[in-house]
Amino acid sequence: xxxxxxxxxxxxxxxxxxxxxxxxxxxxxxxxxxxxxxxxxxxxxxxxxxxxxxxxxxxxxxxxxxxxxxxxxxxxxxxxxxxxxxxxxxxxxxxxxxxxxxxxxxxxxxxxxxxxxxxxxxxxxxxxxxxxxxxxxxxxxxxxxxxxxxxxxxxxxxxxxxxxxxxxxxxxxxxxxxxxxxxxxxxxxxxxxxxxxxxxxxxxxxxxxxxxxxxxxxxxxxxxxxxxxxxxxxxxxxx
Amino acid sequence: xxxxxxxxxxxxxxxxxxxxxxxxxxxxxxxxxxxxxxxxxxxxxxxxxxxxxxxxxxxxxxxxxxxxxxxxxxxxxxxxxxxxxxxxxxxxxxxxxxxxxxxxxxxxxxxxxxxxxxxxxxxxxxxxxxxxxxxxxxxxxxxxxxxxxxxxxxxxxxxxxxxxxxxxxxxxxxxxxxxxxxxxxxxxxxxxxxxxxxxxxxxxxxxxxxxxxxxxxxxxxxxxxxxxxxxxxxxxxxx
Amino acid sequence: xxxxxxxxxxxxxxxxxxxxxxxxxxxxxxxxxxxxxxxxxxxxxxxxxxxxxxxxxxxxxxxxxxxxxxxxxxxxxxxxxxxxxxxxxxxxxxxxxxxxxxxxxxxxxxxxxxxxxxxxxxxxxxxxxxxxxxxxxxxxxxxxxxxxxxxxxxxxxxxxxxxxxxxxxxxxxxxxxxxxxxxxxxxxxxxxxxxxxxxxxxxxxxxxxxxxxxxxxxxxxxxxxxxxxxxxxxxxxxx
Amino acid sequence: xxxxxxxxxxxxxxxxxxxxxxxxxxxxxxxxxxxxxxxxxxxxxxxxxxxxxxxxxxxxxxxxxxxxxxxxxxxxxxxxxxxxxxxxxxxxxxxxxxxxxxxxxxxxxxxxxxxxxxxxxxxxxxxxxxxxxxxxxxxxxxxxxxxxxxxxxxxxxxxxxxxxxxxxxxxxxxxxxxxxxxxxxxxxxxxxxxxxxxxxxxxxxxxxxxxxxxxxxxxxxxxxxxxxxxxxxxxxxxx
Numbered sequence: 001x002x003x004x005x006x007x008x009x010x011x012x013x014x015x016x017x018x019x020x021x022x023x024x025x026x027x028x029x030x031x032x033x034x035x036x037x038x039x040x041x042x043x044x045x046x047x048x049x050x051x052x053x054x055x056x057x058x059x060x061x062x063x064x065x066x067x068x069x070x071x072x073x074x075x076x077x078x079x080x081x082x083x084x085x086x087x088x089x090x091x092x093x094x095x096x097x098x099x100x101x102x103x104x105x106x107x108x109x110x111x112x113x114x115x116x117x118x119x120x121x122x123x124x125x126x127x128x129x130x131x132x133x134x135x136x137x138x139x140x141x142x143x144x145x146x147x148x149x150x151x152x153x154x155x156x157x158x159x160x161x162x163x164x165x166x167x168x169x170x171x172x173x174x175x176x177x178x179x180x181x182x183x184x185x186x187x188x189x190x191x192x193x194x195x196x197x198x199x200x201x202x203x204x205x206x207x208x209x210x211x212x213x214x215x216x217x218x219x220x221x222x223x224x225x226x227x228x229x230x231x232x233x234x235x236x237x238x239x
Numbered sequence: 240x241x242x243x244x245x246x247x248x249x250x251x252x253x254x255x256x257x258x259x260x261x262x263x264x265x266x267x268x269x270x271x272x273x274x275x276x277x278x279x280x281x282x283x284x285x286x287x288x289x290x291x292x293x294x295x296x297x298x299x300x301x302x303x304x305x306x307x308x309x310x311x312x313x314x315x316x317x318x319x320x321x322x323x324x325x326x327x328x329x330x331x332x333x334x335x336x337x338x339x340x341x342x343x344x345x346x347x348x349x350x351x352x353x354x355x356x357x358x359x360x361x362x363x364x365x366x367x368x369x370x371x372x373x374x375x376x377x378x379x380x381x382x383x384x385x386x387x388x389x390x391x392x393x394x395x396x397x398x399x400x401x402x403x404x405x406x407x408x409x410x411x412x413x414x415x416x417x418x419x420x421x422x423x424x425x426x427x428x429x430x431x432x433x434x435x436x437x438x439x440x441x442x443x444x445x446x447x448x449x450x451x452x453x454x455x456x457x458x459x460x461x462x463x464x465x466x467x468x469x470x471x472x473x474x475x476x477x478x
Numbered sequence: 479x480x481x482x483x484x485x486x487x488x489x490x491x492x493x494x495x496x497x498x499x500x501x502x503x504x505x506x507x508x509x510x511x512x513x514x515x516x517x518x519x520x521x522x523x524x525x526x527x528x529x530x531x532x533x534x535x536x537x538x539x540x541x542x543x544x545x546x547x548x549x550x551x552x553x554x555x556x557x558x559x560x561x562x563x564x565x566x567x568x569x570x571x572x573x574x575x576x577x578x579x580x581x582x583x584x585x586x587x588x589x590x591x592x593x594x595x596x597x598x599x600x601x602x603x604x605x606x607x608x609x610x611x612x613x614x615x616x617x618x619x620x621x622x623x624x625x626x627x628x629x630x631x632x633x634x635x636x637x638x639x640x641x642x643x644x645x646x647x648x649x650x651x652x653x654x655x656x657x658x659x660x661x662x663x664x665x666x667x668x669x670x671x672x673x674x675x676x677x678x679x680x681x682x683x684x685x686x687x688x689x690x691x692x693x694x695x696x697x698x699x700x701x702x703x704x705x706x707x708x709x710x711x712x713x714x715x716x717x
Numbered sequence: 718x719x720x721x722x723x724x725x726x727x728x729x730x731x732x733x734x735x736x737x738x739x740x741x742x743x744x745x746x747x748x749x750x751x752x753x754x755x756x757x758x759x760x761x762x763x764x765x766x767x768x769x770x771x772x773x774x775x776x777x778x779x780x781x782x783x784x785x786x787x788x789x790x791x792x793x794x795x796x797x798x799x800x801x802x803x804x805x806x807x808x809x810x811x812x813x814x815x816x817x818x819x820x821x822x823x824x825x826x827x828x829x830x831x832x833x834x835x836x837x838x839x840x841x842x843x844x845x846x847x848x849x850x851x852x853x854x855x856x857x858x859x860x861x862x863x864x865x866x867x868x869x870x871x872x873x874x875x876x877x878x879x880x881x882x883x884x885x886x887x888x889x890x891x892x893x894x895x896x897x898x899x900x901x902x903x904x905x906x907x908x909x910x911x912x913x914x915x916x917x918x919x920x921x922x923x924x925x926x927x928x929x930x931x932x933x934x935x936x937x938x939x940x941x942x943x944x945x946x947x948x949x950x951x952x953x954x955x956x
Binding site for chain 1: 604606607608609610620631632633634638641642645646647648651652653655
């Protein structure tokens, strides 16, 4: 059981329309509730909160940060992005969802454009497990079939993942590396493609299972008492 | 808590001399006891047991197999090696210790010679943590200092590890990738260099901590219900 | 320009039918001619040749070995497999084509089952470049579109590739990691999925381009004068 | 043969003292000359040049950028850093030398602190080849022995390298991952630890060989005509 903070820019859902219908309290509320029901201790934070809700004290109590953003990436303060990056180096897990491929924290931590091709026509996605022994796939079938999805296509401008867990097939002919694991410092990062602001993907049982698995996988462990920080050290052996 | 089988060829320790003094009941007994005290359910198996003690029923109840061998690698039956490999593909963890770098299961699963340079003069080893966030390093300092060790040197003839956790420094001037993680099929494999048949390395608290951590890391999880087996399948989409 | 040996079990094409029509002189002849035209020095070898045509002297003059097999994997002599593996450790490149995913050399060198799901109904394949800066993709478009192909589906029972270059989309709904790079010892290995004994895939310009690129990528370089071989060495530093 | 730009902050060598004696025209001049003699087309650029000498037109003609910096990392303009990062994504190679582990372009492209421990007492370094088949090691012995070096120690705060080529042993008891390969976008990045502003390390034949090899390894290739850029695309298949 982890202490999870679900962050959402929370823009689409307050503008009415489909997003408001599908996620009336915001995507963050739906995800937080799903994780809460699976035993995690959850809170939420949004763009409009002071310091985007990601104060030092909130991050002090966060094992895993879940990040959703789409139209307001640029409004996220750079100091908060640095703060999140520092926490990841120290071990905080980070789950990056769908359109957060273009979020500041993800691009900052991976060091690449994280760009892709896309299409929004509600086509079918088959998100295949390509690493069936990975803990993020616990309890899944061989694939998640999503009847209506936005397409994301290769090339995906990220570093080669440490492990590739999912690869998606799209009705329109594309493929995409939909589940990518990275470590940066002591922190585990998982990018998970499925999701959208108007398709009800985060209400799905299997998607919630993935999020739960990913939170467990990304939860920090103790590690070794070994630190650098560009510091001068004495020799261990006599010279 | 995992169900662990500790395998040992059990040759040196029955020939008297230093090995018998340091590990009177065999290296397997020392390791099994250490893991038992840390909460695991342990059993042992040796070369002389029928089927080397690694029957189908024993492996059925084994989450993680620990392997120690040195002078009798060639006496291990190839059928048992295949059986172990199959279990690893299905998720069984495998810990490969010190001179078991040249054991049949390790070479079979990695597909490479797994050779190295060596020297046995009792020099000092500093086994450094290079991946301080890795769960196998939980609770360690920045390095394990072993006053008397056999040297293993690069190049180590293995595939590039999925993650490199430890790198050793030796008094005589060499380095070695001493902690290497691999996955083959659903199974996690960890090679850990420190250890020897006459130096009392497996009696050390920090080494036992690594073994405990590695057992926990290598314990199988459920994974996805996704299987290949070279089988013909129907299309998911209409053609 | 490399010295290339193209190996083929050469069974289907001698049995008449479609295979004989599409590859009247054998798949090896088509591939060797394509590589020859692109500047390589090529020869061929088949199952029925003495030592399968892979004598020590042939391998002495081989920079890159291309391997095609399908129905006769089991007829390949284990000693020849070991000989090929040894050469790969010493730097010989190995290209593994399509159904050779189940060949002895590939399974021997990777250490895994290399299994997959498959279907043979002549569906469309889109083989996407997912690593557009990789030299094996030089001169390609964003994907290879193959109108009639046998499907191979995930999970593909191989170690996580060192680099994933291609991922295929299939009309029937599956995906597959179709271009996988590995190094074993000093040798570079590339698995390339597209190909078949009756579809004319090896006659395609873009597929031949990939084979040419892959041969160049897999050609051995000098490397360092650093060798292990499980040998005892003197200390570099005074002890 | 590549078109190489050698960048140096060029501070130490103009302040007199040992640095001025060892590298009277600057480290960049020594490295550029060495690469020029090995057949590359070289130019240099320094911090004090307009736009640090890294204008768009200079980068247009640069296959591989070599970067040396130590005390003036913070004076490098962020716009130039972004320009360099963009070029790397498009395929420009980047060699990062010694204390440039803390340079802005390296940290920007890797997304991590890139910190380490250090000690400057002129101790012996043995920089071992751990990947003897890698082209960056062409023509080397099993190690580079540097009689007087600054120590850099683990943990090195970088992402797990795509390939680890060198690992250093230090007289004082530490180890370090001294040769690390990365790819970001289409660009190849190589970090090489040996070097210093007052020890004459860049005058060594073997170190110059590594730099030459690394330049060749990092030289861009054509790649595939596959691009993302977060753009909307039409379906390839009928929906």
